[in-house]
Amino acid sequence: VIFVQNFDPVQAAYVHIPFCRRRCYYCDFPVAIVGDRRRGEASGTIARYLDFLCQEISLTPKMGLPLTTIFLGGGTPSLLSPRQLQRVLDALSAQFGRSVCAEVSIEMDPGTFDQEQIRAYRNCGINRVSLGAQAFQPELLSLCGRSHAVADIYAAVDDLRQADIKNFSLDLISGLPTQTLTQWQASLDEVVAIAPPHISVYDLIVEPVTAFGRRYKPGLEPLPPEDTTAEMYRLAQQTLTAAGYHHYEISNYAKPGFECRHNRVYWENRPFYGFGMGAASYQSGQRVTRPRTTQDYYQWVKEMTECARSPRHSSSESQDLASRSALRDALLEVIMLGLRLAEGLHLDRLVPQFGSDWITPLHQCLEPYIQCGWVEWNPIPEASSASSTRSTKTAVQLRLTDPEGFLFSNTVLSKVFACLGPD
Ligand code: SF4
Secondary structure, X not given: OOOOOOOOOOOEEEEEEOEEOXXXXXXXXXXXXXXXXXXXXXXXXXXXXXXXXXXXXXXXXXXXXXXXXXXXXXXXXXXXXXXXXXXXXHHHHHHHOEEEEEEEEEEEOOOOOOHHHHHHXXXXXXXXXXXXXXXXXXXXXXXXXXXXXXXXXXXXXXXXHHOOOOOEEEXXXXXXXXXXXXXXXXXXXXXXXXXXXXXXXXEOOOOOXXXXXXXXXXXXXXXXXXXXXXXXXXXXXXXXXXXXXXXXXXXEEEOOOOOOHHHHHHHOOOOEEEXXXXXXXXXXXXXXXXXXXXXXXXXXXXXXXXXXXXXXXXXXXXXXXXXXXXXXXXXXXXXXXXXXEOOOEEHHHHHHHHOOOOHHXXXXXXXXXXXXXXXXXXEOOHHHOOOOOOOOOOOEEEEEOOOHHHHOHHHXXXXXXXXXXXX
């Protein structure tokens, strides 16, 4: 088997803006806390970070065509002033170029911006906003340590609409401590009434390093039991699809034409640049994750600068992608990501890269899940399969069913790992 590295042109960039007013109790993201008053130009911490961030961008070689998607995530990127945001977007455009119809997304938290700010962001090129609502019950927001109130969510949506940002998403979290099915249904109903074109629904994961991790034990009260969280997932699927949203990814719903183009890059295993503290990039088949604290990240950029000045030190180690284990890891990654999407994977498209000797064993190990309706193994009719490598054996669409297959995706993936993983 010959492994062909993924040298697709890079046309997507993720930029991490790590600043938050305070840390939410469930959050283990790489963030730096700046408090309620320091933001924009008033924060020396933010200004210093942007210097390093723009330095990293300017030192990164262009690997592809102009950017078609940019995603500013965090953290709370809406703590940047419009001028600071413009500086970051200008740095990206100068280095990589930007397509005129690029999707430029930013994560924003309710209560961190007003209409004037979002208008200024739009003038900088922002055309998509992801808004962290999380819940519509004041007691749940405060139990999570969120900095915003329920009224801030409505005000934020109003400001987005007034500023003519038509493409925006609301995030919700299920499985919160003390959260009941009734509260969850109420949050879903609120979101449907607001009618954003995109909705993300995440199931809480209690990470050990968080305040929740110190306070709660997975599976124990006040966390809802597993059958309740499963019911929450089903309720979301029923409520949102009935309201006209397409459940296009395990945690994401969209009205037609409003799927997040940037996140599809990840799920389709396409390459992307990553910039900033804790950010991951994926270029030439290599995933690189940056340091998770500001000081370590600054040191990392300084070393990058030194390497750029003395090119003899700059050779990066290339992965031995031809080895059997690297090939297997790459295949598992493609399957794991692809099964997140409603359309799943077309296995015949993987054959040029990974050969076909894994397909029959995979089919056999998934057979019980095909039988119970969690997995679909659909032969693709000749006319609709464009691959020249297709055969009756490989022209197959593999997907998880909605909602049961998505709900039990971890069980299915464990089986896939056991089947294709280390011998
Ligand atoms: S606002 Fe988001 S990134 Fe910041 S601490 Fe809360 S969950 Fe984490």
